[in-house]
Amino acid sequence: MSATGRGAPAQSPAADREIVISRVISAPRELVFEAFTEVRHLSQWWGPEGFTTTTRAFEFQVGGTWDFVMHGPDGTDYQEWISWTEIAPPERIALVHGESCGDPNAFESVLTFAPDGAKTRIEMRTVFPTKELRDEAVEKYHAIEGGQQTLSNLDAYVTEIDRNGGED
Amino acid sequence: MARAATTSDVFNAIAEHQRREILVLLRAGEGSVTELAQELGMTQPGASKHLRVLREVGLVRDRKLGKQRLYGLDACGLRPVHEWTGGFERFWNESFDRLDEYVQDLEQQGRRSS
Numbered sequence: 001m002s003a004t005g006r007g008a009p010a011q012s013p014a015a016d017r018e019i020v021i022s023r024v025i026s027a028p029r030e031l032v033f034e035a036f037t038e039v040r041h042l043s044q045w046w047g048p049e050g051f052t053t054t055t056r057a058f059e060f061q062v063g064g065t066w067d068f069v070m071h072g073p074d075g076t077d078y079q080e081w082i083s084w085t086e087i088a089p090p091e092r093i094a095l096v097h098g099e100s101c102g103d104p105n106a107f108e109s110v111l112t113f114a115p116d117g118a119k120t121r122i123e124m125r126t127v128f129p130t131k132e133l134r135d136e137a138v139e140k141y142h143a144i145e146g147g148q149q150t151l152s153n154l155d156a157y158v159t160e161i162d163r164n165g166g167e168d
Numbered sequence: 169m170a171r172a173a174t175t176s177d178v179f180n181a182i183a184e185h186q187r188r189e190i191l192v193l194l195r196a197g198e199g200s201v202t203e204l205a206q207e208l209g210m211t212q213p214g215a216s217k218h219l220r221v222l223r224e225v226g227l228v229r230d231r232k233l234g235k236q237r238l239y240g241l242d243a244c245g246l247r248p249v250h251e252w253t254g255g256f257e258r259f260w261n262e263s264f265d266r267l268d269e270y271v272q273d274l275e276q277q278g279r280r281s282s
Contacts, residue, residue, distance in 0.1 A: 019256055019257060023261070025265045025268045025271060026271075027272055027274070028275070031275055032267070035210060035270060035274070037269050039233060045266035045267040045269075046263060046266075048258075055221075059257075105224045124260060137255075138255035141255045141256040150202070
């Protein structure tokens with residue numbers, strides 16, 4: 001990574017409590033952005049293959065919320081709650097994501113949409129309140145995907161040695 | 169996320185099967201280059217080279233014991249792999265796979281109807 005300019009922080013101060021995911025989507029930016037703005041779109045792609053959502057409330061505006069249940073392929077339900085803190089079409093969406101309104105473990109994600117030729121690069125930067133909550137979220141999402149057997153042996157293997165190696 | 173240079177990338181390090189075998193061997197406990205080379209049927213310089221890569225990415229650490237150097241597993245280095253295989257990152261990568269397909273369908277429909 002190169003310096004982004006004078007005055008910019010050398011390294012993100014939140015590096016150990018954030019997760020950055022970057023991805024190119026094969027469609028124009030306006031369309032990709034639109035897919036984040038309506039339930040009829042979100043319900044078509046939210047979550048890995050086999051996951052579905054049931055929406056209780058949805059209001060796409062700053063301060064508005066998306067209150068929904070995510071159903072895992074193994075039948076487990078997860079309460080989800082999202083509130084938007086910034087909406088700047090078609091380039092940026094910031095939101096707080098937790099299990100319910102006022103969740104003290106809620107975390108903030110900032111999505112940016114940048115044109116990449118005829119495609120769109122999405123960057124999702126998620127900052128957790130603490131490093132511990134970041135690690136907890138990773139574990140939680142491990143659990144969410146527990147029903148999926150892909151790579152499960154490797155997964156169990158690294159979890160085991162991660163635990164053994166992490167104690168000293 | 170921009171991946172680090174290959175020499176410091178844990179994914180690159182474990183892509184090599186002999187390096188994975190070294191990690192499996194080290195699960196049982198520390199070992200010297202000589203022991204590891206013998207177990208794996210490779211030359212000592214070969215084993216040293218693999219150990220150096222593993223050490224650089226934080227999967228293996230070494231310590232001196234008398235005249236010999238012992239290598240041991242440092243599993244904390246596997247954290248990125250652990251996260252990738254099932255954590256938050258994978259959840260979103262798979263969601264974005266679906267998003268990618270979905271918006272391409274939307275675009276097709278848009279073209280057809282206009």
